[in-house]
Amino acid sequence: MDQELILELPNDIHSIEHAVEYVMEHCSGCCAYARKLNLNFRVGLSEALSNAMLYGNNRDPGKRVRVEVTVREEQVTARVTDQGSGFDHTLVPDPTLPGNRSKPGGRGIFLMKSLMDEVQFNEEGNSVTLILRLEEGSPDLAGGASA
Amino acid sequence: MAFQVSKSGDVTVIDVEGQLIVGNRQELKQKVLDELEGGERKFVVDFSSTGYIDSSGLGVLVSLSKKIREQGGELRIASLNEDLRTLFELTKLDTLFKIADSRDEALTGL
DSSP states (O other): OOOOEEEEEEEHHHHHHHHHHHHHHTEEEEEEEEHIIIIIHHHHHHHHHHHHHIIHHHHHTTEEEEEEEESSSSSEEEEEEOOOOOOOGSSSSSSSSSTTTTSSSSHHHHHHHHHSSEEEEEEEEEEEEEEEEOOOOOOOOOHHOOO | EEEEEEEEEEEEEEEEEEEEETTTTHHHHHHHHHHHTTTTTTTEEOOEEEEEEEEHHHHHHHHHHHHHHHHEEEEEEEEHHHHHHHHHHHHHHHGTTTSSSSSSHTTTTO
8 A cells, every 4th residue: 555645836825735635635545544644644744834835935936845745554654845944943932831822823833743643854954754653552633642 | 715704693703614724814814804893893713614724724813813802802713623622722722712612602692
């Protein structure tokens, strides 16, 4: 059931919905984990694409975002790479702290980290790899929460 | 049409159909701000027909709630499914909003 997908997206936030739907269609063979895929993976991938387009590529319509997805029996992996200069994800404050809850932004990376089993940034900070495990007993959305 | 605006007494109800995401959040924001500018102060956002909200969608709700409160009004959330409620709980936004199980419950006492 191994599948690999590579997408090159324009830096247009309106392309996110279609790209995510396209990727999800290729995960349909993992129906035993439908909820994890439909929520955890969908949210994680959407947030990674939003961050890449809005902050990584700084909304520049001349730039692109590369998405590499691997679907295996035991896990789904997505690497999202923008053409920006990168950023330090550790500097993003915890949006769940009382003083940050009423801020309109800052929840994207938190949701990625909460909903995926692993989130890895490259050293440059312009590429993020999301890993969701599809194993018996691996945490679902509620169990995977690290809030 | 992703957002349907209707009235229930003096409450403005917005139905979110499909998704509230980075690609359409500005549309919701503008609709609510137009109503606020027109004098409306009580709002319910009904998610009974919503499949997915991303962090930008959550952010626009936070932003709108703040603007409405500044005008002496209130924005309530209604009819979250299990997955959407989990997103509100994960982000602790369930502490920021009054979340009702149904539209009728949200309208009660508003």
